Amino acid sequence: MKVLVINSGSSSLKFELIDMTNEKSIAKGLCERIGISNPIFTYKNLVKGVVVKDRPEPMENHKIAIDVVLKQLQDPENGVIRNVDEIDAIGHRVVHGGEYYDDSVLVNDEVLKNLEELSALAPLHNPANVMGIKVMRELLPGKKNVAVFDTAFHQTMEPKAFMYALPYEDYTELKVRKYGFHGTSHKYVSEVAREMLGKEDSKIIVCHLGNGASISAVQNGKVVDTSMGLTPLAGVMMGTRTGDVDPAAAFYVMEKRGLDLKGIDTRMNKQSGIKGIFGPSSDFRDLASEMEKGNERAILAYDMFCYKIKSYIGAYVAAMNGIDAIAFTGGIGENAFYVRRDICNDLTFLGIKLDDEKAGEWLPGNVEITTKDSKVKVYKIETAEELVIARDTYRLTK
CATH class of the missing domain: 3.30.420.40 (ATPase, nucleotide binding domain)
Structure with a gap:
């Protein structure tokens, strides 16, 4: 077939x-x-x-x-x-x-x-x-x-995680809530991580990092929480998206710059994130190149990116009351080994011990980059969103 x-x-x-x-x-x-x-x-x-x-x-x-x-x-x-x-x-x-x-x-x-x-x-x-x-x-x-x-895998979230503290009728009448995205990637990567862990009863955090980026907490194969919201704009800082920001900051910028709703939407979705802070580009390779030259705005954008991811990981460890593994995927998560290394070096309190050799270079395939005695495992897993789509299509049509 x-x-x-x-x-x-x-x-x-x-x-x-x-x-x-x-x-x-x-x-x-x-x-x-x-x-x-x-x-x-x-x-x-x-x-x-x-x-x-x-x-x-x-x-x-x-x-x-x-x-x-x-x-x-x-x-x-x-x-x-x-x-x-x-x-x-x-x-x-x-x-x-x-x-x-x-x-x-x-x-x-x-x-x-x-x-x-x-x-x-x-x-x-x-x-x-x-x-x-x-x-x-x-x-x-x-x-x-x-x-x-993209949203289906995240539908296991409980109301305490997906509800916004807006008037309740905004949910019942307008369906305003957190939905989450990149679901096919989070589903595939979390399943591979469970196999690599060798245990069904598991607490895994998936970091899908690319031009769009999202984090999810997956316990026993079900999503507890995820970083993107009603739209893919929420969560961690991304290539051109703001990630989480005080809504009043958007209102203030609208007023001061004379922007309409379309204008502020474009500014937050297409002109912000790494591109907004760094300036020339949203491409992580350009950012890394300028960091090596000592570009202060490039370094700031990188530090902000890693900090936001680290903060979400900490929050999701609390949400699941523990953690077994962190899996990195997506264009940045798979290829920028230094991102994985720098984030995990700030999470040693969890019992993470990186294998210096594996964590310090790009490696093909799905690999563990922690030592055997690391309490929390860290993996680099190549996502396969198209395969997830094909599997579901096969399942429903065979």
Whole structure:
């Protein structure tokens, strides 16, 4: 059985074709600048090792982009399937499932209606996700589509963790509460960490660190708390997002800079975080390079980033009344070994003992970076969000 995974953004579309007989990815790629000038198509045939990189391709809309993807997958020279009949089902990343969904779901008209209703909670993501589903249903009628939600894994939180101290009717009438995101990553990484620990009864903190970053406390496979909130803006400092900030600070900036709601939303989501403090870029590699040169704003941004993560880890140890392991994942969590090292060196009170050799360099795969006698284990785990989507799609359609 082959599952096509689709992650549709407002002007982009990531795809991956996974053979579920061995859970191996056989092709993947990216459509960029859809509906914008100079669109680009990138494709990798993982069976032959063929890469089609940054190919200009007309893509006026998502329907044309997906048609490009399907034609490439069937290409006689570099494709991986003879025809679309070999695609058994399509799994879609959907950012917000609200309180409707605590698990992935087969898509029907009612599900689409609910997802469109939830667009108010995720206006930058859900409309694009829904668009991808509609296009696939049109281009491949009869194929089953599955929606896999960023928010679903976090639905095990108790009210004391997900409620905001706003008037209660804001929850009952408007569904304003903490939902959490990056759920597919937190689910996969926490499960791998439990396997590496070798115990089902476990208390694990997952640090998904990339341009977007979130922390979760997972006890016995269920989320106790997570850092992102109603939207992905809350929590730790990120590439371009503020993370937690006093709402009155936003009101004050709005007033002093003459910003409307859209203006302050853009400032907090796209101009803040590492980019806002550091200045030139939100890319962690640029930040690290400038830190080596002694750039004070780069050092400040780095220190703030690590401090916020360390603070959340401490809070979640308290929330679970203990901890067995910390797992780092995501672009930064997997590759920036110095981030893991610097954060954990400030958590020695937990009984963490880093293996200096493993913690001091980049290592491939899933690895433990603590010593054998460390009371709390620390892991670097490579996330596999597309595989989680494919697994759920297989489970619901097989």
